Amino acid sequence: MANPVVKCNVANCTFWGEGNRCQADSILVEIDSHAERNYHMETGEEPYADALHRDAAKKSEETCCHTFREKE
Helix, strand or coil: CCCCCCECCCCCECCEEHHHEECCCCCCEEEHHHCCCCCCCCCCCCCCHHHCCCCCCCCHHHEEECCCCECC
């Protein structure tokens, strides 16, 4: 199975790559009501077990990416 292409316009993220392609090994997307949660994700690691819950969003505007890490 080929890896999906994930586009991201947040150029100050550690995982941002040329052509607006996300270079992260794994990506955690959450619903906005959980936007302030901290999953203590480390670069290149899978989300911790507390991120393994299920929620529903009715449209993309109700979601956010928790994989973002600001470039140093």
